[in-house]
Amino acid sequence: MTEQPARHTVDTITSDALDALYEMLDAAQQTELARQLATAERAFCAAHLRATRLGSTVSRMQRAQASTILQARRWAARARTAEAALGQVRNLHSPSSFPNPDAPGDITYCVGCEYATGAHPCNTLAALDDPKEPTL
Secondary structure (H helix, E strand, O other): OOOOOOOOOOOOOOOOHHHEEEEHHHHHHHHHHHHHHHHHHHHEEEEHHHHHHHHHHHHHHHHHHHHHHHHHHHHHHHHHHHHHHHHHHHHHHOOOEEEOOOOEEEEEEEOOOOOOOOOOOOHHHHHOOOOOOOOO
């Protein structure tokens, strides 16, 4: 078993021994400070790396959001254009009539189709009023 060094008391400690104790205390404090600093540096580096990754993720999400908004605006513009075109088709396929020489009443026809159908709405307007899902 190893012997413990003799413990000093206030009356027995020498100046050299007190200096040695202070040097050991300073060394221990420096070692602890270095350990804490290294731990803090590792934590800072890990946090910086996470923040950088999150920043990249946020940037990607912002670009995706901007792209989605732009695409939605394009689709909305296309929808407005399609609605306007459908309105023009409806206006072209308006009903008109002329007297029926063979029977009482008028014959109704579609102006856009340019032939007498005897009924209005024409097939075009019927298709617009009863839309079907497209088939492939």
